[in-house]
Amino acid sequence: MFKTIKSTSPLFIKKRVTIFLLAMAVMIFSSAAMSVQSLRGDHALDADANKVMKHKIDTVEGGIKRNFKLQPPMIPHTIDKYKITLKGNGCMKCHSEKAYKKEKAPKVGDSHYVDRDGNTLKKVSSRRYFCNQCHAPQTKDAPLVENVYEGI
Ligand code: HEC
Ligand code: HEC
DSSP states (O other), X not given: OHHHHXXXXXXXXXXXXXXXXXXXXXXXXXXXXXXXXXXXXXXXXXXXXXXXXXXXXXXXXXXXXXXXXXXXXXXXXXXXXXXXXXXXBTTHHHHSTTTHHHHTOOOOOGXXXXXXXXXXXXSOOGGGSSGGGTOOBOBXXXXXXXXXXXXX
16 A cells, blocks of 8 residues: 555656656767768768779670579670660570570570460560570679588
């Protein structure tokens, strides 16, 4: 009975409010002291951004070894000149049925002519039209983390 009266006494409430305010003040001051780092770094907003590192595309004669059987092979050459648009596919200038022999390029896989219903088409299937959705060129950069993947 006596205890209940004490805990709601005005003096006790005052003490709790003071502790709360003190804790808030400590939090506000300590967060202001921490420096906030954005992706931009501590660059001033009106200064030029750091230059983007250029990555040299790796050209590998004979292609890049696959790590597993159904892996889309990686592209062993540069691709910046070959455009893929609604009107045309720059990759097929060398990798199509018609052109591959002359260009000494590997022909796109037969799977690339099959649509989702299993029909084999004359033209590359729209499922495989955007080549770089699956195939990517490589650079000589060292991996950011060690890779212990073993191919099957
Ligand atoms: C000027 C002709 C040409 C064009 C255009 C071209 N390639 Fe190639 N590509 C080649 C040749 C030649 C090779 C074989 C290189 C080698 O093995 O030395 C090759 C290899 C590849 C390979 C490796 C195949 C394997 O089995 O290892 C892939 C994947 C590939 N190209 C994808 C593409 C994509 C995607 C594009 C369009 C962005 C493209 N290529 C445009 C000529 C071309
Ligand atoms: C949805 C993913 C996907 C897309 C899109 C795609 N490929 Fe492939 N590609 C693969 C896979 C997976 C393989 C390996 C298995 C196979 O041949 O189907 C392959 C194999 C290849 C090969 C090697 C064929 C062989 O017999 O060794 C070439 C060359 C190639 N693709 C070129 C292309 C080109 C050019 C395009 C665009 C017109 C393209 N691919 C679009 C997934 C894709």
